[in-house]
Amino acid sequence: MRNLNEISHVYRATIAKVFKKIVTCKKKVEDVCLDDHRQLAKALKTPPMFTDVLPLIVKQDEIELLLKLSERERPIVELSKLLNLSQGIVETKVDSLFRRGFLKKRKSAEVCYSIRSFQSIVNRYLSEGKADVLGKYAVALANSRMDEHVKRGRTDPYFEGKVLPVPEAILEPVSIILPYETAINVLEKAGSFSLRDCECRMTYKKCDRPLRTCLGLDEFSDELVERGVAEEISVEETKRVLHLANEHGLVHQVLYTDWLKGEVFDICSCCPCCCQYLTALMNYGVKHHIAKSGLVAKVDLDKCNGCGTCVERCVFHARKLENGKSNVMKDNCYGCGLCTTTCPTGATRLVSM
Numbered sequence: 001m002r003n004l005n006e007i008s009h010v011y012r013a014t015i016a017k018v019f020k021k022i023v024t025c026k027k028k029v030e031d032v033c034l035d036d037h038r039q040l041a042k043a044l045k046t047p048p049m050f051t052d053v054l055p056l057i058v059k060q061d062e063i064e065l066l067l068k069l070s071e072r073e074r075p076i077v078e079l080s081k082l083l084n085l086s087q088g089i090v091e092t093k094v095d096s097l098f099r100r101g102f103l104k105k106r107k108s109a110e111v112c113y114s115i116r117s118f119q120s121i122v123n124r125y126l127s128e129g130k131a132d133v134l135g136k137y138a139v140a141l142a143n144s145r146m147d148e149h150v151k152r153g154r155t156d157p158y159f160e161g162k163v164l165p166v167p168e169a170i171l172e173p174v175s176i177i178l179p180y181e182t183a184i185n186v187l188e189k190a191g192s193f194s195l196r197d198c199e200c201r202m203t204y205k206k207c208d209r210p211l212r213t214c215l216g217l218d219e220f221s222d223e224l225v226e227r228g229v230a231e232e233i234s235v236e237e238t239k240r241v242l243h244l245a246n247e248h249g250l251v252h253q254v255l256y257t258d259w260l261k262g263e264v265f266d267i268c269s270c271c272p273c274c275c276q277y278l279t280a281l282m283n284y285g286v287k288h289h290i291a292k293s294g295l296v297a298k299v300d301l302d303k304c305n306g307c308g309t310c311v312e313r314c315v316f317h318a319r320k321l322e323n324g325k326s327n328v329m330k331d332n333c334y335g336c337g338l339c340t341t342t343c344p345t346g347a348t349r350l351v352s353m
Contacts, residue, residue, distance in 0.1 A: 076113075123199075162181075197213075215241060277289055297350060299347055304325045311326065
């Protein structure tokens with residue numbers, strides 16, 4: 001009969017073999033998972049320095065579905081067959097990915113889905129209140145977003161946005177020769193609109209100005225509402241949002257899906273510290289990215305008391321005091337009208353450029 005020492009030795013040896021097998025199996029699983037994430041990183045065009053972000057935002061059982069959609073857009077029925085899963089399970093996975101910003105939806109005879117790029121997905125995490133999931137990468141991803149925006153702005157020959165005068169702007173009617181656009185005009189043409197938090201202030205968090213100020217339009221608005229990141233509002237509510245923006249010195253901008261066709265998808269109320277477009281203009285000299293409103297500030301020197309309110313109010317550094325009077329540097333003025341709404345003597349008005 002074996003003694004206790006022999007039995008103990010055999011037992012320890014057996015346990016060691018089992019443990020080794022467990023470690024080996026675990027490593028194989030980890031290698032498979034790592035390989036899956038590498039394939040997904042390539043499909044999403046993920047920058048090499050951010051491949052470690054994917055495990056933070058993608059579940060292992062979602063990778064195969066995303067890879068199938070990276071090949072081409074597909075409907076639920078087709079995905080169900082390819083993945084050998086019930087339509088109910090696929091619908092649940094697709095809905096989760098869509099709401100988190102991974103997927104684009106196209107509605108025709110049947111609803112089809114396709115994947116967005118890594119940058120587009122991460123932008124939604126940063127701007128929709130989910131940045132905590134990104135952990136230590138959040139700041140670097142936000143900086144990367146700005147870098148990409150500036151790079152695109154320098155190479156894109158077309159405007160992506162346009163400054164609009166605030167609805168309360170004081171105009172000089174006699175001097176207005178050409179038609180000009182306001183946020184109200186744009187909203188009146190839209191079929192639907194919604195309200196959400198400002199993407200730039202959510203991403204960069206450099207000021208305490210109001211967050212709930214971005215107005216999505218038409219298809220873009222419908223998608224935001226469906227994803228649960230925006231709320232449908234009435235025309236009267238949009239006007240209150242625009243008024244709030246003026247109170248806090250925010251510049252109205254429209255953003256275009258197609259500048260040449262004049263197709264607008266968003267109306268933003270922007271601060272110079274967080275807004276990507278204003279930052280690209282003021283800090284990086286990307287001037288052709290934003291179109292001017294077609295109006296410019298003009299000062300009645302007889303009425304101007306030199307208080308400097310307009311200088312502080314101007315986002316574009318287009319005002320300065322000279323000999324006790326406010327002077328407009330026309331090349332810098334974008335015609336937003338913010339200076340006209342707070343002038344205590346009514347000395348400033350907007351006129352045609």
